[in-house]
Amino acid sequence: MALRAPALLPLLLLLLPLRAAGCPAACRCYSATVECGALRLRVVPLGIPPGTQTLFLQDNNIARLEPGALAPLAALRRLYLHNNSLRALEAGAFRAQPRLLELALTSNRLRGLRSGAFVGLAQLRVLYLAGNQLARLLDFTFLHLPRLQELHLQENSIELLEDQALAGLSSLALLDLSRNQLGTISREALQPLASLQVLRLTENPWRCDCALHWLGAWIKEGGQRLLTSRDRKIMCAEPPRLALQSLLDVSHSSLICIPPSVHVQPLELTANLGEDLRVACQASGYPQPLVTWRKVPQPREGRPRAQAQLEGGLLGLGGHSASDTGSGMLFLSNITLAHAGKYECEASNAGGAARVPFRLLVNASRQQPQQPAQPPPPAARPAGSEPRPEAGSMAFRALGLATQTAIAAAIALLALTALLLVAMICRRRRRRKKARGPPGEGALFVNDYLDGPCTFAQLEELRDERGHEMFVINRSKPLFAEGPAEAPADCGQAEGAGPGLRVPPPVAYEIHC
Numbered sequence: 001m002a003l004r005a006p007a008l009l010p011l012l013l014l015l016l017p018l019r020a021a022g023c024p025a026a027c028r029c030y031s032a033t034v035e036c037g038a039l040r041l042r043v044v045p046l047g048i049p050p051g052t053q054t055l056f057l058q059d060n061n062i063a064r065l066e067p068g069a070l071a072p073l074a075a076l077r078r079l080y081l082h083n084n085s086l087r088a089l090e091a092g093a094f095r096a097q098p099r100l101l102e103l104a105l106t107s108n109r110l111r112g113l114r115s116g117a118f119v120g121l122a123q124l125r126v127l128y129l130a131g132n133q134l135a136r137l138l139d140f141t142f143l144h145l146p147r148l149q150e151l152h153l154q155e156n157s158i159e160l161l162e163d164q165a166l167a168g169l170s171s172l173a174l175l176d177l178s179r180n181q182l183g184t185i186s187r188e189a190l191q192p193l194a195s196l197q198v199l200r201l202t203e204n205p206w207r208c209d210c211a212l213h214w215l216g217a218w219i220k221e222g223g224q225r226l227l228t229s230r231d232r233k234i235m236c237a238e239p240p241r242l243a244l245q246s247l248l249d250v251s252h253s254s255l256i257c258i259p260p261s262v263h264v265q266p267l268e269l270t271a272n273l274g275e276d277l278r279v280a281c282q283a284s285g286y287p288q289p290l291v292t293w294r295k296v297p298q299p300r301e302g303r304p305r306a307q308a309q310l311e312g313g314l315l316g317l318g319g320h321s322a323s324d325t326g327s328g329m330l331f332l333s334n335i336t337l338a339h340a341g342k343y344e345c346e347a348s349n350a351g352g353a354a355r356v357p358f359r360l361l362v363n364a365s366r367q368q369p370q371q372p373a374q375p376p377p378p379a380a381r382p383a384g385s386e387p388r389p390e391a392g393s394m395a396f397r398a399l400g401l402a403t404q405t406a407i408a409a410a411i412a413l414l415a416l417t418a419l420l421l422v423a424m425i426c427r428r429r430r431r432r433k434k435a436r437g438p439p440g441e442g443a444l445f446v447n448d449y450l451d452g453p454c455t456f457a458q459l460e461e462l463r464d465e466r467g468h469e470m471f472v473i474n475r476s477k478p479l480f481a482e483g484p485a486e487a488p489a490d491c492g493q494a495e496g497a498g499p500g501l502r503v504p505p506p507v508a509y510e511i512h513c
Helices: 005-020 210-221 401-435
Strands: 028-030 033-035 054-056 078-080 102-104 126-128 150-152 174-176 198-200 236-238 258-264 268-272 277-286 290-296 306-309 323-325 327-332 341-349 352-363 459-463 469-473 510-512
Touching: 258 341, 258 352, 268 277, 277 290, 277 341, 277 352, 290 327, 327 341
Parallel strands: 033 054, 054 078, 078 102, 102 126, 126 150, 150 174, 174 198, 268 352
Antiparallel strands: 028 033, 258 277, 277 327, 290 306, 290 323, 290 341, 341 352, 459 469, 469 510
16 A cells, blocks of 8 residues: 655654765775775766775776865865866865875875865865876965875976975974976975974986085084985986086085176167057076066056066066066056056076166157158258258267368368369360460460560460460560679570570460460
Protein backbone atom coordinates (compact mmCIF):
# COMPACT_ATOMS: atom_id res chain seq x y z
CA MET A 1 0.00 0.00 0.00
CA ALA A 2 1.38 3.38 -0.94
CA LEU A 3 2.68 5.59 1.84
CA ARG A 4 1.32 9.05 2.33
CA ALA A 5 3.70 12.05 2.01
CA PRO A 6 3.58 12.89 5.72
CA ALA A 7 4.66 9.32 6.46
CA LEU A 8 7.68 9.57 4.06
CA LEU A 9 9.13 12.68 5.70
CA PRO A 10 10.54 10.96 8.80
CA LEU A 11 12.12 8.26 6.60
CA LEU A 12 13.89 10.84 4.40
CA LEU A 13 15.21 12.67 7.42
CA LEU A 14 16.78 9.41 8.60
CA LEU A 15 18.45 8.76 5.21
CA LEU A 16 20.03 12.24 4.76
CA PRO A 17 22.76 11.81 7.41
CA LEU A 18 23.76 8.53 5.83
CA ARG A 19 24.18 10.20 2.41
CA ALA A 20 26.16 13.11 3.84
CA ALA A 21 28.45 10.73 5.64
CA GLY A 22 29.14 8.84 2.42
CA CYS A 23 32.19 9.04 0.05
CA PRO A 24 32.41 10.82 -3.33
CA ALA A 25 32.17 8.61 -6.38
CA ALA A 26 35.43 6.87 -7.33
CA CYS A 27 37.14 8.14 -4.14
CA ARG A 28 38.24 5.94 -1.26
CA CYS A 29 37.26 6.99 2.22
CA TYR A 30 38.40 5.48 5.48
CA SER A 31 38.34 6.90 8.97
CA ALA A 32 38.99 10.68 8.61
CA THR A 33 40.91 10.32 5.33
CA VAL A 34 39.59 10.72 1.78
CA GLU A 35 41.70 9.54 -1.15
CA CYS A 36 40.74 11.06 -4.55
CA GLY A 37 44.11 10.98 -6.33
CA ALA A 38 44.71 10.26 -10.03
CA LEU A 39 41.06 10.42 -11.03
CA ARG A 40 41.42 13.13 -13.69
CA LEU A 41 39.32 15.45 -11.62
CA ARG A 42 38.97 19.08 -12.78
CA VAL A 43 37.32 20.40 -9.63
CA VAL A 44 37.19 19.45 -5.99
CA PRO A 45 34.53 16.73 -5.83
CA LEU A 46 31.32 17.22 -3.92
CA GLY A 47 30.24 15.04 -1.05
CA ILE A 48 33.49 14.94 0.92
CA PRO A 49 32.54 14.26 4.54
CA PRO A 50 32.82 17.43 6.65
CA GLY A 51 34.79 15.60 9.32
CA THR A 52 37.63 14.78 6.89
CA GLN A 53 41.05 15.63 8.30
CA THR A 54 43.29 14.39 5.45
CA LEU A 55 42.35 14.93 1.81
CA PHE A 56 44.37 13.58 -1.13
CA LEU A 57 43.65 15.32 -4.45
CA GLN A 58 47.05 14.85 -6.08
CA ASP A 59 47.68 13.85 -9.73
CA ASN A 60 44.50 15.39 -11.13
CA ASN A 61 43.72 18.26 -13.52
CA ILE A 62 42.36 20.78 -11.07
CA ALA A 63 43.13 24.23 -12.52
CA ARG A 64 41.23 26.40 -10.04
CA LEU A 65 39.89 26.24 -6.54
CA GLU A 66 36.32 27.40 -6.89
CA PRO A 67 35.13 29.85 -4.21
CA GLY A 68 33.60 27.88 -1.41
CA ALA A 69 34.83 24.50 -2.70
CA LEU A 70 36.64 23.82 0.59
CA ALA A 71 34.22 25.69 2.82
CA PRO A 72 32.57 22.55 4.35
CA LEU A 73 35.96 21.10 5.36
CA ALA A 74 36.63 23.10 8.51
CA ALA A 75 38.22 20.08 10.22
CA LEU A 76 40.86 19.60 7.52
CA ARG A 77 44.44 19.13 8.83
CA ARG A 78 46.29 18.02 5.71
CA LEU A 79 45.56 18.89 2.10
CA TYR A 80 47.56 17.45 -0.80
CA LEU A 81 47.04 19.18 -4.14
CA HIS A 82 50.41 18.44 -5.76
CA ASN A 83 50.71 17.52 -9.44
CA ASN A 84 47.66 19.44 -10.61
CA SER A 85 47.21 22.40 -12.96
CA LEU A 86 46.63 25.24 -10.51
CA ARG A 87 47.58 28.59 -12.08
CA ALA A 88 46.60 30.93 -9.28
CA LEU A 89 45.33 31.02 -5.73
CA GLU A 90 42.47 33.34 -5.02
CA ALA A 91 42.68 35.54 -1.94
CA GLY A 92 41.10 33.71 0.98
CA ALA A 93 41.04 30.35 -0.83
CA PHE A 94 41.81 28.55 2.48
CA ARG A 95 40.01 30.89 4.84
CA ALA A 96 37.71 28.06 6.03
CA GLN A 97 40.62 25.81 7.10
CA PRO A 98 41.86 27.33 10.37
CA ARG A 99 43.18 23.92 11.57
CA LEU A 100 45.21 23.10 8.48
CA LEU A 101 48.77 21.99 9.37
CA GLU A 102 50.21 20.85 6.02
CA LEU A 103 49.50 22.14 2.51
CA ALA A 104 51.13 20.59 -0.55
CA LEU A 105 50.99 22.61 -3.80
CA THR A 106 54.09 21.11 -5.39
CA SER A 107 54.35 20.78 -9.20
CA ASN A 108 51.50 23.02 -10.25
CA ARG A 109 51.62 26.02 -12.62
CA LEU A 110 51.59 28.85 -10.13
CA ARG A 111 53.22 31.99 -11.54
CA GLY A 112 52.62 34.31 -8.63
CA LEU A 113 51.26 34.44 -5.10
CA ARG A 114 48.90 37.11 -3.83
CA SER A 115 49.47 38.53 -0.39
CA GLY A 116 46.06 37.24 0.78
CA ALA A 117 46.36 33.75 -0.65
CA PHE A 118 47.10 32.18 2.76
CA VAL A 119 44.74 34.19 4.92
CA GLY A 120 43.20 32.03 7.65
CA LEU A 121 46.05 29.49 7.87
CA ALA A 122 47.28 30.62 11.27
CA GLN A 123 48.11 27.01 12.29
CA LEU A 124 49.92 25.95 9.13
CA ARG A 125 53.27 24.26 9.81
CA VAL A 126 54.49 23.00 6.40
CA LEU A 127 53.98 24.60 2.97
CA TYR A 128 55.19 22.92 -0.23
CA LEU A 129 55.47 25.23 -3.25
CA ALA A 130 58.34 23.50 -5.06
CA GLY A 131 58.27 22.82 -8.78
CA ASN A 132 56.02 25.71 -9.81
CA GLN A 133 56.71 28.70 -12.08
CA LEU A 134 57.11 31.38 -9.43
CA ALA A 135 59.36 34.24 -10.61
CA ARG A 136 58.99 36.86 -7.87
CA LEU A 137 58.14 36.78 -4.20
CA LEU A 138 56.62 40.12 -3.29
CA ASP A 139 56.51 41.84 0.08
CA PHE A 140 54.26 40.28 2.76
CA THR A 141 53.37 37.20 0.71
CA PHE A 142 53.55 34.93 3.81
CA LEU A 143 52.46 37.46 6.40
CA HIS A 144 49.51 35.30 7.58
CA LEU A 145 51.60 32.22 8.45
CA PRO A 146 53.03 33.00 11.90
CA ARG A 147 53.56 29.33 12.86
CA LEU A 148 54.99 28.08 9.59
CA GLN A 149 58.07 25.92 10.19
CA GLU A 150 58.98 24.66 6.72
CA LEU A 151 58.79 26.58 3.44
CA HIS A 152 59.80 24.65 0.32
CA LEU A 153 60.39 26.92 -2.70
CA GLN A 154 63.00 24.92 -4.60
CA GLU A 155 62.81 24.26 -8.36
CA ASN A 156 60.99 27.46 -9.30
CA SER A 157 62.18 30.41 -11.40
CA ILE A 158 62.50 32.89 -8.55
CA GLU A 159 64.79 35.75 -9.57
CA LEU A 160 63.61 38.40 -7.11
CA LEU A 161 63.04 38.07 -3.39
CA GLU A 162 61.80 41.40 -2.07
CA ASP A 163 63.09 42.61 1.28
CA GLN A 164 59.77 41.98 3.10
CA ALA A 165 58.69 38.85 1.21
CA LEU A 166 59.37 36.62 4.26
CA ALA A 167 57.99 39.03 6.83
CA GLY A 168 55.92 37.30 9.51
CA LEU A 169 57.75 33.95 9.36
CA SER A 170 59.21 34.22 12.84
CA SER A 171 58.77 30.46 13.48
CA LEU A 172 60.34 29.29 10.20
CA ALA A 173 63.02 26.64 10.77
CA LEU A 174 63.66 25.47 7.17
CA LEU A 175 63.84 27.59 4.03
CA ASP A 176 64.68 25.94 0.73
CA LEU A 177 65.47 28.35 -2.14
CA SER A 178 67.73 26.01 -4.09
CA ARG A 179 67.50 25.54 -7.86
CA ASN A 180 66.00 28.93 -8.67
CA GLN A 181 67.24 31.95 -10.61
CA LEU A 182 68.39 34.10 -7.70
CA GLY A 183 71.31 36.38 -8.51
CA THR A 184 71.37 38.12 -5.15
CA ILE A 185 69.61 38.21 -1.78
CA SER A 186 69.54 40.97 0.80
CA ARG A 187 70.27 40.78 4.50
CA GLU A 188 66.87 42.38 5.13
CA ALA A 189 65.11 39.47 3.42
CA LEU A 190 66.39 36.96 5.97
CA GLN A 191 66.12 39.16 9.07
CA PRO A 192 62.52 38.10 9.97
CA LEU A 193 63.65 34.44 10.19
CA ALA A 194 64.53 34.43 13.87
CA SER A 195 64.11 30.63 14.23
CA LEU A 196 65.89 29.54 11.06
CA GLN A 197 67.82 26.27 11.37
CA VAL A 198 68.28 25.12 7.76
CA LEU A 199 68.96 27.34 4.74
CA ARG A 200 69.42 26.02 1.22
CA LEU A 201 70.71 28.39 -1.46
CA THR A 202 72.60 26.12 -3.86
CA GLU A 203 72.20 25.93 -7.65
CA ASN A 204 71.34 29.57 -8.22
CA PRO A 205 73.19 31.86 -10.68
CA TRP A 206 74.69 34.04 -7.94
CA ARG A 207 76.10 37.40 -8.98
CA CYS A 208 79.15 37.89 -6.80
CA ASP A 209 79.34 41.66 -6.35
CA CYS A 210 79.25 44.12 -3.48
CA ALA A 211 75.63 43.18 -2.69
CA LEU A 212 76.79 39.74 -1.46
CA HIS A 213 79.48 41.06 0.90
CA TRP A 214 77.18 40.41 3.82
CA LEU A 215 76.31 36.83 2.84
CA GLY A 216 79.91 35.64 2.71
CA ALA A 217 80.73 37.35 6.01
CA TRP A 218 77.54 36.05 7.63
CA ILE A 219 78.27 32.45 6.64
CA LYS A 220 81.84 32.67 7.93
CA GLU A 221 80.80 34.27 11.21
CA GLY A 222 78.04 31.85 12.18
CA GLY A 223 75.64 31.28 9.37
CA GLN A 224 77.46 28.13 8.34
CA ARG A 225 75.62 26.29 11.10
CA LEU A 226 72.53 26.63 8.89
CA LEU A 227 74.22 25.07 5.90
CA THR A 228 75.26 21.53 5.26
CA SER A 229 78.59 20.89 3.56
CA ARG A 230 76.71 20.68 0.26
CA ASP A 231 74.71 23.84 0.88
CA ARG A 232 77.86 25.86 1.53
CA LYS A 233 78.84 25.59 -2.13
CA ILE A 234 77.37 28.88 -3.20
CA MET A 235 78.95 29.18 -6.64
CA CYS A 236 79.36 32.45 -8.53
CA ALA A 237 77.92 32.74 -12.03
CA GLU A 238 78.84 36.41 -12.54
CA PRO A 239 81.01 38.31 -13.28
CA PRO A 240 82.91 36.08 -15.73
CA ARG A 241 86.20 36.51 -13.87
CA LEU A 242 84.64 34.89 -10.77
CA ALA A 243 82.52 32.28 -12.52
CA LEU A 244 82.55 28.80 -10.94
CA GLN A 245 84.28 30.09 -7.80
CA SER A 246 82.74 29.60 -4.37
CA LEU A 247 81.53 32.76 -2.68
CA LEU A 248 83.40 31.73 0.46
CA ASP A 249 86.68 31.64 -1.49
CA VAL A 250 86.31 35.09 -3.06
CA SER A 251 87.94 38.00 -1.23
CA HIS A 252 85.80 41.00 -0.30
CA SER A 253 87.97 43.26 -2.46
CA SER A 254 86.85 41.28 -5.53
CA LEU A 255 83.16 41.83 -4.81
CA ILE A 256 82.72 45.19 -6.49
CA CYS A 257 79.87 47.22 -7.95
CA ILE A 258 79.87 49.99 -10.57
CA PRO A 259 77.48 52.83 -9.66
CA PRO A 260 74.87 53.57 -12.32
CA SER A 261 74.99 56.36 -14.88
CA VAL A 262 71.88 57.66 -16.60
CA HIS A 263 71.40 59.32 -19.97
CA VAL A 264 68.19 60.96 -21.22
CA GLN A 265 68.11 62.74 -24.58
CA PRO A 266 66.67 65.30 -25.02
CA LEU A 267 66.24 66.80 -21.56
CA GLU A 268 63.28 68.93 -22.64
CA LEU A 269 60.52 68.43 -25.20
CA THR A 270 57.45 70.32 -26.33
CA ALA A 271 54.42 68.24 -27.29
CA ASN A 272 51.00 69.11 -28.68
CA LEU A 273 47.70 68.16 -27.10
CA GLY A 274 46.56 64.66 -28.04
CA GLU A 275 49.97 63.42 -29.15
CA ASP A 276 51.80 60.31 -27.89
CA LEU A 277 55.29 60.62 -26.46
CA ARG A 278 58.17 58.23 -25.83
CA VAL A 279 61.31 59.24 -23.99
CA ALA A 280 64.16 56.75 -23.54
CA CYS A 281 66.25 56.53 -20.39
CA GLN A 282 69.47 54.58 -20.84
CA ALA A 283 71.24 53.32 -17.73
CA SER A 284 74.51 51.48 -17.30
CA GLY A 285 76.38 50.04 -14.34
CA TYR A 286 77.11 46.76 -12.59
CA PRO A 287 74.95 45.06 -11.60
CA GLN A 288 72.45 46.17 -14.23
CA PRO A 289 70.54 49.08 -12.70
CA LEU A 290 66.84 49.14 -11.96
CA VAL A 291 65.28 52.05 -13.88
CA THR A 292 62.25 54.00 -12.63
CA TRP A 293 60.39 56.96 -14.16
CA ARG A 294 58.57 59.35 -11.82
CA LYS A 295 56.65 62.58 -12.25
CA VAL A 296 57.88 65.18 -9.79
CA PRO A 297 54.98 67.19 -8.29
CA GLN A 298 55.04 70.95 -8.11
CA PRO A 299 55.46 72.34 -4.58
CA ARG A 300 51.91 73.67 -4.58
CA GLU A 301 50.40 70.27 -5.26
CA GLY A 302 51.24 68.78 -1.87
CA ARG A 303 50.50 65.21 -2.84
CA PRO A 304 52.64 62.06 -3.32
CA ARG A 305 54.57 61.82 -6.53
CA ALA A 306 52.70 60.30 -9.41
CA GLN A 307 54.40 57.41 -11.10
CA ALA A 308 55.15 57.29 -14.80
CA GLN A 309 54.91 53.80 -16.22
CA LEU A 310 57.34 52.13 -18.55
CA GLU A 311 56.76 50.81 -22.00
CA GLY A 312 56.62 47.07 -22.04
CA GLY A 313 55.13 47.02 -18.54
CA LEU A 314 53.23 49.75 -16.76
CA LEU A 315 52.25 52.66 -18.98
CA GLY A 316 50.75 56.08 -18.31
CA LEU A 317 50.68 58.33 -15.27
CA GLY A 318 49.65 57.60 -11.73
CA GLY A 319 48.93 54.25 -10.11
CA HIS A 320 51.92 52.26 -9.01
CA SER A 321 55.69 52.26 -9.35
CA ALA A 322 57.16 51.56 -12.74
CA SER A 323 60.52 49.95 -13.20
CA ASP A 324 62.60 48.03 -15.67
CA THR A 325 66.18 46.83 -15.82
CA GLY A 326 68.79 48.43 -18.02
CA SER A 327 66.70 50.94 -19.88
CA GLY A 328 63.24 52.40 -19.44
CA MET A 329 60.85 54.07 -21.84
CA LEU A 330 58.54 56.77 -20.57
CA PHE A 331 55.36 56.46 -22.60
CA LEU A 332 52.61 59.07 -22.44
CA SER A 333 49.51 58.74 -24.61
CA ASN A 334 46.93 61.37 -25.54
CA ILE A 335 48.86 64.17 -23.89
CA THR A 336 46.92 66.75 -21.90
CA LEU A 337 47.97 69.86 -20.00
CA ALA A 338 48.18 67.71 -16.85
CA HIS A 339 51.15 65.84 -18.34
CA ALA A 340 53.28 68.97 -18.45
CA GLY A 341 55.94 69.31 -15.79
CA LYS A 342 59.14 67.79 -14.50
CA TYR A 343 59.91 64.08 -14.63
CA GLU A 344 62.79 62.11 -13.21
CA CYS A 345 64.53 58.96 -14.41
CA GLU A 346 66.26 57.09 -11.59
CA ALA A 347 68.65 54.16 -11.95
CA SER A 348 69.78 52.23 -8.89
CA ASN A 349 71.85 49.17 -8.08
CA ALA A 350 73.88 47.93 -5.15
CA GLY A 351 76.55 50.52 -5.97
CA GLY A 352 74.27 53.55 -5.63
CA ALA A 353 71.69 55.59 -7.50
CA ALA A 354 71.65 58.28 -10.19
CA ARG A 355 68.88 60.58 -11.39
CA VAL A 356 68.32 62.73 -14.47
CA PRO A 357 65.51 65.29 -14.78
CA PHE A 358 63.35 65.68 -17.88
CA ARG A 359 60.89 68.50 -18.58
CA LEU A 360 57.80 68.25 -20.74
CA LEU A 361 56.10 71.35 -22.16
CA VAL A 362 52.63 71.10 -23.69
CA ASN A 363 51.22 73.44 -26.32
CA ALA A 364 47.74 74.64 -25.46
CA SER A 365 46.67 74.22 -29.12
CA ARG A 366 46.18 70.94 -30.91
CA GLN A 367 47.56 72.41 -34.13
CA GLN A 368 50.88 71.26 -35.38
CA PRO A 369 53.65 73.84 -35.10
CA GLN A 370 53.90 75.91 -38.25
CA GLN A 371 56.86 75.49 -40.52
CA PRO A 372 59.17 78.51 -40.64
CA ALA A 373 58.68 80.75 -43.67
CA GLN A 374 61.02 80.07 -46.55
CA PRO A 375 63.56 82.87 -47.05
CA PRO A 376 63.31 84.84 -50.36
CA PRO A 377 65.71 83.80 -53.13
CA PRO A 378 69.03 85.64 -52.90
CA ALA A 379 69.44 88.67 -55.20
CA ALA A 380 71.87 88.46 -58.07
CA ARG A 381 75.33 89.62 -57.09
CA PRO A 382 78.39 90.53 -59.17
CA ALA A 383 80.52 87.75 -60.51
CA GLY A 384 83.33 86.76 -58.19
CA SER A 385 81.73 88.33 -55.12
CA GLU A 386 81.27 86.25 -51.97
CA PRO A 387 77.79 85.63 -50.50
CA ARG A 388 77.01 87.92 -47.62
CA PRO A 389 75.32 86.37 -44.56
CA GLU A 390 71.98 87.81 -43.64
CA ALA A 391 72.20 90.13 -40.67
CA GLY A 392 69.07 88.58 -39.18
CA SER A 393 70.16 84.96 -39.46
CA MET A 394 70.75 82.97 -36.28
CA ALA A 395 74.33 82.17 -37.22
CA PHE A 396 75.18 85.86 -37.81
CA ARG A 397 73.44 87.04 -34.65
CA ALA A 398 75.29 84.46 -32.61
CA LEU A 399 78.63 86.16 -33.44
CA GLY A 400 80.10 88.95 -31.36
CA LEU A 401 79.88 92.60 -32.39
CA ALA A 402 83.59 92.85 -33.29
CA THR A 403 83.38 89.66 -35.36
CA GLN A 404 80.29 90.90 -37.19
CA THR A 405 82.02 94.22 -38.02
CA ALA A 406 85.15 92.48 -39.32
CA ILE A 407 83.10 90.14 -41.52
CA ALA A 408 81.08 93.02 -42.96
CA ALA A 409 84.24 95.03 -43.74
CA ALA A 410 85.89 92.07 -45.43
CA ILE A 411 82.82 91.43 -47.55
CA ALA A 412 82.62 95.12 -48.56
CA LEU A 413 86.31 95.15 -49.54
CA LEU A 414 85.89 92.03 -51.64
CA ALA A 415 82.89 93.55 -53.40
CA LEU A 416 84.78 96.81 -54.15
CA THR A 417 87.76 94.89 -55.52
CA ALA A 418 85.44 92.89 -57.76
CA LEU A 419 83.83 96.09 -59.09
CA LEU A 420 87.22 97.65 -59.88
CA LEU A 421 88.31 94.54 -61.73
CA VAL A 422 85.11 94.59 -63.76
CA ALA A 423 85.60 98.28 -64.62
CA MET A 424 89.21 97.75 -65.75
CA ILE A 425 88.23 94.81 -67.91
CA CYS A 426 85.41 96.74 -69.54
CA ARG A 427 87.65 99.77 -70.23
CA ARG A 428 90.36 97.62 -71.73
CA ARG A 429 87.85 95.95 -74.03
CA ARG A 430 86.49 99.33 -75.08
CA ARG A 431 89.99 100.58 -75.99
CA ARG A 432 90.69 97.48 -78.04
CA LYS A 433 87.45 97.97 -79.87
CA LYS A 434 88.34 101.57 -80.73
CA ALA A 435 91.83 100.53 -81.89
CA ARG A 436 90.16 98.36 -84.53
CA GLY A 437 88.09 101.36 -85.78
CA PRO A 438 88.42 103.22 -89.16
CA PRO A 439 91.66 104.94 -90.14
CA GLY A 440 92.20 108.29 -88.61
CA GLU A 441 90.61 107.29 -85.29
CA GLY A 442 92.97 106.23 -82.61
CA ALA A 443 95.98 106.29 -85.03
CA LEU A 444 99.53 106.88 -83.95
CA PHE A 445 101.46 109.42 -86.04
CA VAL A 446 105.23 109.32 -85.97
CA ASN A 447 107.59 111.41 -88.11
CA ASP A 448 109.95 109.57 -90.38
CA TYR A 449 113.20 111.24 -89.56
CA LEU A 450 113.03 111.55 -85.81
CA ASP A 451 112.78 108.80 -83.25
CA GLY A 452 114.13 108.37 -79.82
CA PRO A 453 113.22 108.04 -76.16
CA CYS A 454 110.99 110.51 -74.38
CA THR A 455 109.24 110.79 -71.00
CA PHE A 456 105.60 111.08 -69.90
CA ALA A 457 106.43 114.53 -68.57
CA GLN A 458 106.49 115.74 -72.23
CA LEU A 459 102.94 114.40 -72.96
CA GLU A 460 100.08 116.85 -73.06
CA GLU A 461 96.43 115.75 -73.29
CA LEU A 462 94.26 117.46 -75.88
CA ARG A 463 90.91 116.80 -77.51
CA ASP A 464 90.20 117.45 -81.17
CA GLU A 465 87.01 118.87 -82.58
CA ARG A 466 85.39 115.42 -82.70
CA GLY A 467 86.00 114.90 -78.98
CA HIS A 468 88.74 112.29 -79.34
CA GLU A 469 91.42 112.28 -76.70
CA MET A 470 94.90 113.07 -78.02
CA PHE A 471 98.27 113.11 -76.33
CA VAL A 472 100.89 115.43 -77.89
CA ILE A 473 104.56 115.38 -77.06
CA ASN A 474 105.77 118.81 -76.12
CA ARG A 475 109.49 118.81 -76.98
CA SER A 476 109.98 122.14 -75.34
CA LYS A 477 109.60 120.50 -71.93
CA PRO A 478 112.87 119.28 -70.42
CA LEU A 479 113.38 115.57 -70.31
CA PHE A 480 114.99 115.74 -66.89
CA ALA A 481 115.06 118.14 -64.02
CA GLU A 482 117.63 120.95 -64.06
CA GLY A 483 121.02 119.69 -63.19
CA PRO A 484 124.25 118.26 -64.51
CA ALA A 485 122.63 115.07 -65.65
CA GLU A 486 123.04 114.24 -69.32
CA ALA A 487 120.04 114.34 -71.61
CA PRO A 488 119.40 111.48 -73.96
CA ALA A 489 120.92 111.71 -77.40
CA ASP A 490 117.59 111.42 -79.20
CA CYS A 491 114.15 113.17 -79.02
CA GLY A 492 115.28 116.13 -81.21
CA GLN A 493 118.66 116.95 -79.63
CA ALA A 494 120.84 118.86 -82.18
CA GLU A 495 123.96 117.24 -83.33
CA GLY A 496 127.06 118.68 -81.65
CA ALA A 497 125.15 120.25 -78.86
CA GLY A 498 126.73 119.89 -75.52
CA PRO A 499 125.40 117.78 -72.74
CA GLY A 500 122.39 119.19 -70.97
CA LEU A 501 121.43 121.52 -73.87
CA ARG A 502 117.82 121.27 -75.03
CA VAL A 503 116.77 122.32 -78.54
CA PRO A 504 113.12 122.71 -79.58
CA PRO A 505 112.34 119.91 -82.03
CA PRO A 506 110.84 120.66 -85.40
CA VAL A 507 108.40 117.65 -85.25
CA ALA A 508 106.39 116.11 -82.39
CA TYR A 509 104.77 112.71 -81.92
CA GLU A 510 101.01 112.67 -82.02
CA ILE A 511 99.16 109.85 -80.32
CA HIS A 512 95.41 109.46 -80.85
CA CYS A 513 93.37 107.27 -78.49
